Amino acid sequence: MHDAPQHGPRPLPLFLDMLREQTAASPERRAAALAGLKAYQEAPRARKRRLAPARFRRGRARLRDYGGTGRPVIFVPSLINPPFILDLAPQNSLLRWCSEQGLHPYLLDWGDPTPADRDLDATAHVERILLPLIARFDAPPLLVGYCLGGTLALAAAATGAVAGVALIATPWHFAGFSGGRLAIGELWGAAKPSCAAIGLVPMEVLQTGFWRLDPERTIAKYEAFGRMEPGSAGWQGFIALEDWANAGAPLPYAVGRQVFEDFVGGDLTGTGGWRVAGHTVDPHTLPCPSVEFVSLTDRIVPKESAADLADRRDLGSGHVGMIVGGRARAQLWEPLADWLKHA
Template identity: 60%
Template structure:
């Protein structure tokens, strides 16, 4: 899939194609450090676990996307939002969705909220603050409607899927092509989802490997690229039903944005939460365009990319610190 994209984007420039291929080979051959051990689990629901990052204060449950691993919030020892927050009066807890198998084929996004996320929250001794990133933010909104929460933060969380505009056409075409195979597998492989991300910004996909070919492999910049690219290309598959609901009911039918998504039998009315809320919205995000993002409570706009707002060089000042300030200023939940 990447090679087909590369041929298309560099058809008029053999030099660029050669540079991108050299960068791809250098990335494949780059050394990798040993992965960080997972933090202790304090609750389980099915294959999902809730991992404790320590710290003081009210419990703050971070809900990552079902797409790509949750470790983007704990990328490495030097670039970890969760570990940083745990030293600043916050007690971060991370939802780890686990790895689905074909036996989980009937678990859609709604089921993940109802049967995995809500039981994890119920295991806590007091209502948590929910922080959801990307699709995890969409799910955190639903959980905040269905269960008692002390507050809600969304970070680049899609909600009004009609806001994707013309980008919906290639997304729909991708699902039309992959649907039958995914249904047979009972899973949506990460490669299917990744090819969709590549199509949102093909020029950048090629250019980043061209640029990597010029870096010294021992440099901090090269190591950071490898760590982030491994995260972007990794991750468990989605259960087939989760992929179907995401593509058909969210992207095409826009059930959340139209107020027709239901959790535990009730519609998810994001505007009627009645709890403190904060939304970070990126004005330059191609994965979750600003027109599609949730805007609840205090809305902060950032001119940063979808991933850069979490792990980029400006993330600490632009998002980490404002998030810590907002979380620690909330009244203690009862």
């Protein structure tokens, strides 16, 4: 598991600077947010989760087996942030729930890249990791891709290697990021020289970009946490989710370059220019059944960036809430499982 080295927002100095800016006119808010931050840092953590066993391996990647007797389904998480958002807690795990619904889920754990992986871009992650793991199955499995993992899953589906693909909060038309593309480009321009030097894109670079999307909300949630009843379900859920958000391995440099320059900057995918394993990736000519679940309130992957498949299901929950929020089971889990069983 990719554990955060500290119990606190990463990078902490930037978070504190943002806190000072957002609460400059309100000492009371600043005190409340700092109290919430302190409570989060000092909250006791349960023992580390036991990861599901690895069924197949490909380099640093593992395909973790969650059991079940139904159709095999590979869940492909984003390369950004750890994969365990899909298995956040025993009582809030899409994967463990699916294993009880007549499906056999597997989780692709991308592992921790090193500088030796610097030239492995997003295309190579599909060609050298995802497709070889898919080939280990006796019959084509189903794929479920979340966030950028959905972009990669769609590319794998375009090769004809899978029985069906479901996308969750997946960016495809990166032009749909609109004005956010400029901010992302500026962030990458500042970080690129250092990332090129080390061969990796540190998680802190990505987190900085996420915070810029909504700094007010980033601070407000710590204010709210400081008022929660310790030990309550909401209190425990906040800790689990923030520990996930503040964990994560770096990206190989080539992934950062391709995503920030070719995808976000050039909309390579949305303009039909992305080729993977000899195939042009076109979401509207896939050789298998497909569905996408789109959040209408997503601050990270705007609805305008969706692939806009023929079978598109719009949801009211946000980017993370649609996976682990209070309405996740009714809005996403149940219709997803139903689609997977009948695809």
